[in-house]
Amino acid sequence: MQRPPEQLGLRVRVMFVSDRADPEQVTRQIMTSPEFAADMAGFDTDDIVDVQSVLLDPTSFSPIR
Template identity: 55%
Template sequence: MLEIRTYTLASDEALEQYADVHWARHISSLAAYGITTHHVWREIGGDQPRLIALVEYATGADPRAVTATYMSSPEFRADMDGFAMDGIIGVSSVFVEPVSSDPTS
C-alpha cells in the first residue's frame, strides 16, 4: 500500500533540517519496519514549508499499526534526536494506488 505523507513545517530552517538530517535517518529505520521510502520532496512555491514523502508498506501490513509501532520505537526517537518537534506544525496522509492507465503499472 502506498501512502503520501505531507509534513508542514514551522519555518524554512525546520524544513531544511527535517529533510536533510531527520528524513535521511528515517529511510533506513523505516525499512527495518517494512516501510520503503520511494521519494522525499519539498513543496515549491507553497504558502508554508512542506515536505512530501511517498512510502510503501509491505503487502498485508496494517499501515496504522506499523506507523504506531515505528513512532514509539527507539529508532524513531534516535532519528528525531536534535529536532524540536514543534518544528512540525501539521501532518496529513493519503493512501493511493495506481490506476490501470498509470505508466509505471
C-alpha cells in the same frame, strides 16, 4: 517560538510494507521505536505541524510489483 519558513526542516520517510499491513499500526510502531527517536534527536518535536500517511500504488514497472 515560531521559526521562519526558511528555517523549518522537512523530514520524509518512505517505507515499503506488506499490502496486508495496517498502515496506522505500522506508523504507530515506527513512531514509538528507538530508531525513530534516534532519527529525531535534536529536532524540536514542538515544530511538527503535521504527520501524514499516504498509501502509494506501485506502477507497472516498479521493482516491488
